[in-house]
Amino acid sequence: MATPTTTLAAPLAAPATASGATLAVEASNLVKRYGDVEAVKGVSFDVGRGEIFALLGPNGAGKSTTIKMLCTLALPSGGTARVSGFDVRRQPKAVRRRIGLVFQEQTLDEQLTAEENLRFHAVLYRVPRDEVDARIDRVLRLVALEGRRKDLVSTFSGGMARRLEIARGMLHTPAVLFLDEPTVGLDPQTRALMWDDVTRLRKEEGVTILLTTHYMDEAEYADRIAIIDHGQIVALDSPDALKRKVGQDTVELTTADNALAVSRLAAAGYRCQEGEEAVVVFTTDGESQVARLIEIARVPVSNVHVHRPTLDDVFLHFTGRQIREDQGERMLSMAVRARAGRR
Amino acid sequence: MATTPLSVRPSTPSLLDERGDLVAELRTIGMVWERELIRFVRTRTRILSSFVQPILFLFVLGYGMTTLVGSTEGFTFKKFVFPGIVAMSVVMTAIFSAISIVWDREFGFLREMVVAPVSRSSLVIGKTLGGASIATVQGTIMLALAPLIGVHLTATLVGQVIGLELLMAVGLTSFGVFVASRIQRIEAFQVVMQLLLFPMLFLSGALFPLKGLPTWLAVLTRLNPVTYAVDPLRRVVFAVQAVPPAAAARFSTGISLFGTMLSLSAEIGIFCVFTAVFLALAIVGFGKPE
Ligand SMILES: Nc1ncnc2c1ncn2[C@@H]1O[C@H](COP(=O)(O)OP(=O)(O)O)[C@@H](O)[C@H]1O
Ligand SMILES: [Mg+2]
Numbered sequence: 001m002a003t004p005t006t007t008l009a010a011p012l013a014a015p016a017t018a019s020g021a022t023l024a025v026e027a028s029n030l031v032k033r034y035g036d037v038e039a040v041k042g043v044s045f046d047v048g049r050g051e052i053f054a055l056l057g058p059n060g061a062g063k064s065t066t067i068k069m070l071c072t073l074a075l076p077s078g079g080t081a082r083v084s085g086f087d088v089r090r091q092p093k094a095v096r097r098r099i100g101l102v103f104q105e106q107t108l109d110e111q112l113t114a115e116e117n118l119r120f121h122a123v124l125y126r127v128p129r130d131e132v133d134a135r136i137d138r139v140l141r142l143v144a145l146e147g148r149r150k151d152l153v154s155t156f157s158g159g160m161a162r163r164l165e166i167a168r169g170m171l172h173t174p175a176v177l178f179l180d181e182p183t184v185g186l187d188p189q190t191r192a193l194m195w196d197d198v199t200r201l202r203k204e205e206g207v208t209i210l211l212t213t214h215y216m217d218e219a220e221y222a223d224r225i226a227i228i229d230h231g232q233i234v235a236l237d238s239p240d241a242l243k244r245k246v247g248q249d250t251v252e253l254t255t256a257d258n259a260l261a262v263s264r265l266a267a268a269g270y271r272c273q274e275g276e277e278a279v280v281v282f283t284t285d286g287e288s289q290v291a292r293l294i295e296i297a298r299v300p301v302s303n304v305h306v307h308r309p310t311l312d313d314v315f316l317h318f319t320g321r322q323i324r325e326d327q328g329e330r331m332l333s334m335a336v337r338a339r340a341g342r343r
Numbered sequence: 344m345a346t347t348p349l350s351v352r353p354s355t356p357s358l359l360d361e362r363g364d365l366v367a368e369l370r371t372i373g374m375v376w377e378r379e380l381i382r383f384v385r386t387r388t389r390i391l392s393s394f395v396q397p398i399l400f401l402f403v404l405g406y407g408m409t410t411l412v413g414s415t416e417g418f419t420f421k422k423f424v425f426p427g428i429v430a431m432s433v434v435m436t437a438i439f440s441a442i443s444i445v446w447d448r449e450f451g452f453l454r455e456m457v458v459a460p461v462s463r464s465s466l467v468i469g470k471t472l473g474g475a476s477i478a479t480v481q482g483t484i485m486l487a488l489a490p491l492i493g494v495h496l497t498a499t500l501v502g503q504v505i506g507l508e509l510l511m512a513v514g515l516t517s518f519g520v521f522v523a524s525r526i527q528r529i530e531a532f533q534v535v536m537q538l539l540l541f542p543m544l545f546l547s548g549a550l551f552p553l554k555g556l557p558t559w560l561a562v563l564t565r566l567n568p569v570t571y572a573v574d575p576l577r578r579v580v581f582a583v584q585a586v587p588p589a590a591a592a593r594f595s596t597g598i599s600l601f602g603t604m605l606s607l608s609a610e611i612g613i614f615c616v617f618t619a620v621f622l623a624l625a626i627v628g629f630g631k632p633e
Contacts, residue, residue, distance in 0.1 A: 073458060096460040107451040111382050123374040124459035126367045 024049045024084060024176045024208035025070060031078035032065050039065040041231035042079065047176075047210055047224075052202055054222035055212040056315070062231040063212035064104055067180050070210070071101055084175040097125065100169030100177040100207070104184065106161055110154040114145060114164050117153060118171055125172035139167035142204070143197050159190030166197060170205060177201065179211035183218060195221055216311040225311075227318050234318045243309040246317045249286030251293060252278040254303035261297035268296045278303070371461045372469040379443065379473025393436070397485040400428045404550065405492055418590030421492045426577040427549030429504070430511065433482035434547075434569055437512040438540055440474030441519025445532045457629075467626045470520055475512035482508040495584055503579045510611070511572040514618035518568075520625040543569045548577075554595045565600060568617040571610045574598050578607055 025047035032040040040062040047053040055063045068074035070081055072092035080087065086094040108117050115136060122132045140146040143163040153161060162182060169177050179198070183191040199221065201207055211222070219225045220239050227235040227242075235242060254277060255261045262274045265281060270293070272281040279297070283289050286306040294301050383389055405421035405428065412420035447453040456466050486504055489496050522539070526532045544550075546560070547569035556564065564570050578596050586594075598605045605613070 071458065093460045096458060101458060103451070103454060105451050105454075107455040109378070109382075109447075109452045109455075110450065111385050112378065116378075116381065120374055120378060121455070121459075123370050124456070124461050126370075126460075 022049065023047065023082075024051065025053075025081070025210060027066070027070065027079070027081045029079035030066060030069055030076050030081055032062070032069055032074060033077040039231055040069070043228070043231070043233055044079075045226050045233065045236060047208060049175075049208055050202065050206055051224065052198070052209045052211070052222045054219045054225045055210070055228050056214065056216070056219045056225050056311070057212075057228035058214055061228045063228055064180050065231075066228070067178050067210070067212060071099060071178055072096055097172075098175045100172070100174035102162075102165045102169045102177070102179045102182055104180040106165065108153045108161055108165060108168075111152065113150050113152055114140070114156075115149045117164065118168055121168050121171050127172050135171055135173075139170045142170065142201060143167045144193075157190075159186050159193070162186065162190075163194060163197060166194070166201075170201060170207065173205070174207060176208045176210060179209065181212055181214070183213065183215065191215075191218070216315065219311055227315060229319045235314070239311065242311070242314045244284070246309045246314050248282045248284050249309070250307045251281040251283060251286040251290060252303075252305040252307070253281065253293060253297065253301050254278045255297060256300040256302070261299050264297055265293065270296075278305075368462060368465040371459075371465040372472065375456070375466055375469025376473040376476070379440070379470065380476065382443065383477050393481050393484060396435075396481070397428075397432055397488055400432060400485070401488055401492070404428055408550075415590040415593045416587035418587055418594065419492070420594075422494055422584065423552075423577075423590075423594040424550060425489065425492060425494050426580040427547075427573055429482050429485045429508070430547070430569070430573040430576050431544050431549050432485045433478045433508050433511050434515050434544060434572075435540065436481040437474055437478035437515035438519040438536060440477055440516055441470075441523040442529070442532055442536075443474070444470065444520060444523040445526055445529050448527065449529065463629050464626050467517075467520060467622070467629050471513060471516045471622065471625065474516035474519065475509060478512035478516065479505060479508045482512070494580065497583050500579060500583050504576060507572070507576050507579065507611075510614065510618065511569075511576070514568065514572065514614060514621055517618060517621035517625045521621055521628055524625065524628040543567055546570075547573050548598075549573045552593070552595045553598055565598070568614060568621075570598060571614040571617065575607055575610050575614075 023046050025045075027046075028044050030040055030043045031038070043062070043066055045053075055066060057063050065074060069076045070083055070088060072088050072095050076089065080089070082088070083095045084098040086098070088095055109120070112120070118136045118139070119132065122135065127135055136149075137146070140149055143166055145160060145164055145167065148156070148160065153164065156164065166177075166179070166182065169179075182198070183194055186194065195218070198209060198211075202209055213219055222239065224236065224238050225242060226233045235245070237245070252275070253261060258274050258277075258279050261279045262272055265272045265279065270281050270283065272279060274280075281289075281293055283293075286308065290304055290306065294304075401421075404424055408424065409420040414420065444453065447456070457463070483505060486496070486501065519536070522535060523532055526535060542563075546563045546567050548564055549569070553561070553564055553570070553574070574596060581591075581596055598610060
């Protein structure tokens with residue numbers, strides 16, 4: 001990996017990863033059984049260093065269980081995994097020291113301030129004493145919470161608490177950051193902010209990010225997506241490649257003479273058909289083809305519509321089902337009720 | 344497709360250093376301890392109750408019972424019971440401080456602790472010392488009321504009492520942590536603790552002398568760890584009071600076990616053994632992975 005602006009504090013006491021590890025995460029045939037339930041049924045994937053990798057799947061697909069095994073919180077019933085070069089089974093402490101974790105459920109102490117939560121974490125993860133203040137400043141700035149440093153977490157909104165957890169996960173400069181459903185229950189604006197945070201983390205801290213989500217639009221931010229369903233990976237590729245696998249773009253042209261347009265386009269070698277009101281052309285990279293298509297058709301065009309396959313189409317294609325978007329909201333309202341009950 | 348980050352994050356050598364474990368664990372203990380105290384100070388009801396509780400105990404148990412029991416050669420029952428009340432307030436505070444573990448589980452913070460690359464022992468020891476410190480402060484607030492009922496204090500005595508309170512508090516906080524780490528819900532913790540706490544308090548000799556009890560009661564008091572913490576406290580307090588012989592006979596101190604009277608250090612030794620066992624159980628039971 002090319003590192004033009006490397007500023008390593010040499011010499012290192014120990015390498016950031018076990019010697020020779022080029023992959024941030026290597027999961028090989030991971031299985032987890034809870035009694036009779038096989039939550040994860042042999043999952044394999046690699047995550048490169050600096051990559052944003054998403055596990056996309058509906059509730060109960062086995063995303064959290066997979067993450068728990070990688071974080072050494074659950075012992076695999078079968079298979080192996082290495083994180084930052086260390087075996088999750090045999091070197092769990094070495095793994096934990098190199099990962100940042102943000103769970104699906106909140107794990108902040110609401111009676112402490114943002115800074116106190118971070119200080120606690122810094123001690124547990126052995127951030128050197130003289131670096132703690134600088135690191136706290138840095139991670140709070142990364143998630144734009146520097147103004148709330150001295151405020152009790154109990155005064156934070158759900159989105160702010162989430163971002164504080166991400167900041168905390170980054171405090172000890174982990175090699176891999178695991179985010180389990182980082183945006184569940186957040187409003188769209190907060191979700192967008194959070195994604196800014198995540199992409200900034202990758203850019204500025206060079207961290208590898210492995211996250212789970214059941215929001216289709218969020219998986220778009222990932223470099224690669226593994227679609228997981230019933231404990232198995234059913235597809236794994238970049239968002240664009242997955243969409244291409246599902247099908248070509250469709251371009252709809254509403255013209256003055258659809259029949260004539262179809263015959264000319266077909267003659268030029270395009271796969272197309274005359275729809276009810278428009279000409280439908282099947283092609284790769286539809287947007288850049290629009291000008292050419294109009295030129296070839298040589299009839300007045302009144303309307304153009306390009307449809308690219310979405311991840312919804314991808315998910316439907318690979319699982320035969322659609323992810324229900326309301327799941328997240330339902331989980332949020334449950335969490336809110338549980339919290340209200342405790343007060 | 345791993346993308347190349349614009350800059351490589353500055354690695355932190357000492358973060359990756361596998362040595363220096365002891366220092367890191369000690370810092371962890373200190374941090375967990377500090378958090379317990381911060382949470383205590385931030386909860387107004389806990390502060391308030393720590394001042395109300397001693398006064399309540401003193402009036403109900405001290406003044407109230409004295410009118411029933413009376414005094415012997417001017418040595419009142421409330422003087423006898425005072426060290427017992429100090430002990431009770433330490434024991435109650437210590438045991439209930441462990442509820443913070445159940446809260447932490449409920450609010451998810453327990454997870455933040457158990458996934459950290461530190462040993463479970465450090466977390467438990469930090470928690471225990473935190474709860475124990477609060478309980479010791481509570482017992483000492485109680486002790487400050489001594490002049491009100493004519494119990495004479497010296498500097499040495501205060502030092503001895505605080506030392507004994509701390510030991511008692513560590514033992515019972517560990518016990519509380521041990522119980523709490525097996526309990527999932529706040530309500531269950533409160534019920535279980537009430538069921539355990541009151542027998543432990545009432546069968547400890549805090550409120551009555553251990554001499555001349557019916558056999559079954561004598562056996563129960565000897566099985567109770569709290570007994571071995573209350574008696575040393577009373578012994579050191581009585582050592583600097585003027586106790587008339589008749590009062591000393593009626594309000595006796597000391598624990599007889601298998602026909603022999605235990606020495607002060609034997610009592611403390613027995614309690615230390617209980618403490619070690621509770622602490623070990625607490626560590627074993629704390630935050631096991633799935
Ligand atoms: N601790 C557990 N004990 C028993 N079953 C579990 C446990 N954790 C998860 N499961 C089951 O494993 C399956 C996958 O769960 P999970 O990994 O949480 O899914 P996701 O995170 O994708 O929603 C579900 O059927 C769930 O009920
Ligand atoms: Mg999940």
